[in-house]
Amino acid sequence: MIRRLLEHYKDHPAIIGFQIDNETHPNSSNSRSMHAGFISYLKEKFGSVERLNRLWGFVYWGQLVSGWEDFPSREGILNPGYKLEWERYQRKTVTDFLRWQASIVREYARPHHFVTHNWPGGLRTDVDRYEIAQYLDVAAVNPYHPVQDRLDGWQIHFTGDLARSLKRANYLVMETNAQTIGWDSRTQFPPYDGQLRLNAYSHLAAGANMVAYWHWHSLHSGQETYWKGLLSHDLEPNRVYEEAARIGAELKRLGPRLVGFEPRNHVAILVSLDSYHGIQFMPFDDRVNYLTILQQMYRALYRLKVGVDFVFPQQKDWERYRVLLVPPLYIADDALLGRLVEFVRRGGHALVAFKSGFADEHSTVRWQRAPGPLRAAAGFSYQEFSTLAEPVALKGDPFGAGPENRASVWAEMILPETCETLAVYDHHFFSRYPAITRNRYGRGTLTYEGTYLSDTLQEKVIANVPALAGLNGADQRLPEPVLVRHGASREGRPMRYYLNYSGRPQSFEYPYASATELLSGAPVRPNQMLKLAPWDLAILEEEAPEVSDGARTKQARPRGVQ
Amino acid sequence: MIRRLLEHYKDHPAIIGFQIDNETHPNSSNSRSMHAGFISYLKEKFGSVERLNRLWGFVYWGQLVSGWEDFPSREGILNPGYKLEWERYQRKTVTDFLRWQASIVREYARPHHFVTHNWPGGLRTDVDRYEIAQYLDVAAVNPYHPVQDRLDGWQIHFTGDLARSLKRANYLVMETNAQTIGWDSRTQFPPYDGQLRLNAYSHLAAGANMVAYWHWHSLHSGQETYWKGLLSHDLEPNRVYEEAARIGAELKRLGPRLVGFEPRNHVAILVSLDSYHGIQFMPFDDRVNYLTILQQMYRALYRLKVGVDFVFPQQKDWERYRVLLVPPLYIADDALLGRLVEFVRRGGHALVAFKSGFADEHSTVRWQRAPGPLRAAAGFSYQEFSTLAEPVALKGDPFGAGPENRASVWAEMILPETCETLAVYDHHFFSRYPAITRNRYGRGTLTYEGTYLSDTLQEKVIANVPALAGLNGADQRLPEPVLVRHGASREGRPMRYYLNYSGRPQSFEYPYASATELLSGAPVRPNQMLKLAPWDLAILEEEAPEVSDGARTKQARPRGVQ
């Protein structure tokens, strides 16, 4: 089918590239063929059932398997080691499928054609987008965002930063909100005036090279009747269409200066899909999980106006960042924990959440004091941990979080060795254990959170990490709903987006070098006041190109997207 | 089996009529034979799969069907056009089944025998009771009502008005609460003293010619052990039995004067089962739906002491009413909307809820500005609509609803053309759009609600519809829990029921012509004070027969029920 399609279309002049399939993901299928595929995968990876009996502890409860033909299928499985490997296999089926599709498409594609695939926004845990992106020319996303009073930039930037990080390059928005989204009419929220435009430029500020809408006109029948396009069912121009036309006119004019924008960040968040699943199979809470903590860390950086990249365990060079935030790294082999220790030893600053280092790559808890291989770098060990039945304050509010000075959910009963205690619990029993510690190790530091923090506390603790401490420059003094994103234009000039995520006008002092506001064409001097209308933005490009930076990673640009 | 039963019983002197089956309804079955039946139904109605591919938009998501043998079964279907037609087919199976039963029974029934079928109370959306009633001699219902402190007349009258409207004739209560209802013992609410009697007369006031109980004595075993009869398990007389005996004695005495009571109404509510389902497949809210809005309109009239009939799309003569209330008429063909427009043009007053006119009979949204064929009569169009994330007040409280001045759920972004704006939103963005409009069209008016109103607002808006405006006569001045129902006795004398739905005594002035209170036999003069004990009632029959009214619809009376 793929070959037929490509033979038909490959020479069409309107084709600029190929999107292979759409939002491909596994469906938790446990069919006979999926089971057979899983067995083949296990055979190749582990060799024998005896090895799996041992690795997964099947001796417990008399679950020993005597041969591959008796290997139990996924349904009804309780063993966390099995479940974790099954998730890996599920992800692999998607990677293999898309790699195979891409290889066929490349036989037909012309040199200027790119190959891409588009995922929904947010962090999808059932596909390995980083792995798949290695087989694509450019990453693409389908983000759908809340609008009206719930429009908040963080979700757009989270999705954009993640898409950009997949290939450390500009990405495409293949689909995003036109009028409204949702399969039925419960979530019909057309944007307020200006919001469609703000969202489009938000993506450009995160590194997008294209913003396309789903879709041109609203469908008159079928499942997506209420997933409305730029045109309503009447096919006449309308309020939203007029705003899209304005965006189009602006991009036609400014596109060559905006495309290829490259954000520059010194902070990264480590993403571990394995840890997400490992924790889900042994959850410590019903609402808080790996993903909510990762997002909490991201939102804290967002509020601090600090740009961030995402990095992945299999990625080779994340040691180059100055600060690494590590959501609960529950599942990790010794090598990965070793890299983290080495990152610190060589001068990096790591902020590590509870549960990290606890289990190995088979979801087996280590036969040593927690946090296992991280013990020396963390400067403590623990033998016990406890669910916190009620939230607990940190004694003396050491981070100045006021009414939000609150830990909850989990408390590791930390026994300090070389670490400094940053906070202890205000509690008749747990007060003997630190809640937050910091250890100097080699030339860097490892800050550890043994408990779940309130959003405000998380923000304060992150702002307290050495390389981020004293964070109170011009960016942090911006009005709360205004975000700034720094980077370089394609020509290497420092460029900044100022985005007003509110329905109120905002004003602030521009503190950087002389620049041009690209939308208006007006020159802007240092210390000049800038004003942003509701849901409006400014794009400032400095006049002088930035000084060459040898360490800068070369950026791959998608073919076909100039 | 039917023939065997009838051969055995048809000549028994105790038989007055036949109830065919009990509360028959489809069971959402998707069996092989139901699927085959559906295909036959589709072939006959639509002719070809190509036509359905086009009507239902199957080209979307690659769902095109190439032949009837590949036609997908109901399970997993997302397409709203398919779902809607499936619901019609489900209803048709019941209509066909009961029509077939009735035809067999009529072969055996003697001339004085009637044929009926009994449905539960409320508005059942999975059977077309109006259609089925055309094959019966008399409509019947099985209403079960809340009692004790939750006894409220509206549900009884809603059920009764609906049953009466099916054939525009008196109906039978085949089953209703005796002591308690419910399959288990969580809902054991025996009536307070007087409530059993009040409920029985309430049905008579709505047009019932019989009230029977479920059932004679309580069962000692099985599923309905706690669906208690007039006698408890001890089979001895008891408090509830004594009250039933009093009702029986009264009806034995007064029955000939009470039977055949004919309520007279100028207001009707249009019932569209298709619109209910069409909206359920594309819901605009989790709690508010077609049915809740229809009930809200009914309850508003109930509180205003305005009697109402129900009318149905396939009914020929609903244009004779002065006021027509139209719950969201989401699914409607051009002909039905044309009738509504014509109703207004000729002098009728329509109150139309949001979403009306939006989709055609295949759940396809019209390729024109909403509200489609209603545009000229409504005097506006709209291209956009929005979910309301939070309730919004109407600016300046134009209807005097006080703390209940509140719209919510939905807002159509109305662009007025010839209509008058009755209310706008008090909101930074939506204030530019009317919430409620009225348009004079021909000799009538169309009042339109572009949003969901609070109960109080709905009542105020209905009371503001031209033919109902200035509604503050003697009926509206009655104490709140007292309901009055107007009509004519079988002999053509004006007759009124005054029903006290409260545990407190009530008194009020009787404003009409001289009458006899039938229960006591006492004469009542105009402007005389009437007193009602808790949960008590009065039945007033005027002395002079009413003036003949040529326009009066002839009433069909059930055979066998004198």
Add this chain to the structure above:
Amino acid sequence: MIRRLLEHYKDHPAIIGFQIDNETHPNSSNSRSMHAGFISYLKEKFGSVERLNRLWGFVYWGQLVSGWEDFPSREGILNPGYKLEWERYQRKTVTDFLRWQASIVREYARPHHFVTHNWPGGLRTDVDRYEIAQYLDVAAVNPYHPVQDRLDGWQIHFTGDLARSLKRANYLVMETNAQTIGWDSRTQFPPYDGQLRLNAYSHLAAGANMVAYWHWHSLHSGQETYWKGLLSHDLEPNRVYEEAARIGAELKRLGPRLVGFEPRNHVAILVSLDSYHGIQFMPFDDRVNYLTILQQMYRALYRLKVGVDFVFPQQKDWERYRVLLVPPLYIADDALLGRLVEFVRRGGHALVAFKSGFADEHSTVRWQRAPGPLRAAAGFSYQEFSTLAEPVALKGDPFGAGPENRASVWAEMILPETCETLAVYDHHFFSRYPAITRNRYGRGTLTYEGTYLSDTLQEKVIANVPALAGLNGADQRLPEPVLVRHGASREGRPMRYYLNYSGRPQSFEYPYASATELLSGAPVRPNQMLKLAPWDLAILEEEAPEVSDGARTKQARPRGVQ
């Protein structure tokens, strides 16, 4: 398999007894073989389908069965008689299976070996533990208790009193909390200092002769990774391990004086598994049920510091108690109700909850006024009952329950005959009916609760039962979190446990004869003040043996446990 295991291990010197299987229970399986087994069971018990048609009322809704081959399977059954018998059959499969296992084991066991089986804590309703215990030498339990701030003695004692009552003898704790419990990490609550020890001695105070932990060390993989043992995954000594070591050292020293402790009680609670299920199939509430009322009664006695045994319908000699508490005895044959009446007539004091006597052993409601055979002893009848939509106060707060003076859920509309009315409802309608009654019958009394009482009211009413009235001795004056348990040591000396279920120190006057506090070895004089540290306890053994008591039941002691 059993024979192979026993042949291998029976002569091993470390074996002291055999636990057959683990927490065996039915799994609601409705497999073909379970259905066949059920049919065989029915044939033997009832003889013919005609008899079941009649007993279960299958004539209703046309459910008559014409032969065993057509007998419907459990799925989809609504009939409560069928459901009740199915539950009995489910329980019987477990009893038969364990009896069979025990008989095989006994072929191999040596004379000093005991045979036991271990159930989870609480009252399991799907196995007949009393019946099964007749085939065992000693009862055992696997209780897991809340700890930290939620540690409360009542659950431990409830489980212990139940285990002891199965054979009226000492029992074994085969598994209980070590560090933490729970299949995942949401419920990780390691005990506060002292709680592990308090829990162990609590079991001894209830009659346990052994306390063992689940389990030695925490598992590194598999389903129970977070069901932590005495050792953590690091296998090193830790805080909890140290406390377990202290318990072990104390028991090594004091064990011979503590083992065989025999509590002495004059109050019993009647357990009816049939009534639990009968009510579940016809529930009167979503939260209150047979089990919650039984537990409410137990907790009231616990707070009153009154020790209690459990008795079972098939047990021969429960007439020896002075007070019998009867949770809703909804399912009972005439013989059982006759024993209850006879218990009262001969001088016993019964407290009986609503719904008692209502249905017979087939879940068939009796064809006579409720409470059926209890009518004369109760001194009233009733024909009606009602769900209470809202809580109702008892008029004049006759039991001094203050803000907790509250009945709810259910009200039987009691018509007094010879009984005294202890309380009526404060309600416009229900005030004509008593809420609580007491009847003198023969030499005893029957106190009846026609409604569901608040916890405080239940406690007050129990404390008002004749043989318990005036209950305000030294035990009742203990500080609230301190429990006392009375009994006799193996040598026949009066012995008492004082247990402090709180994190605060407690002190009180010791009112009994001179004794030795066993843990410290200190002598204690009458009226001396005793002090208990947080989560601590004292064990007082009187110096003189108790006077021989002819009525004392001989205690079976498990073989192998000295």
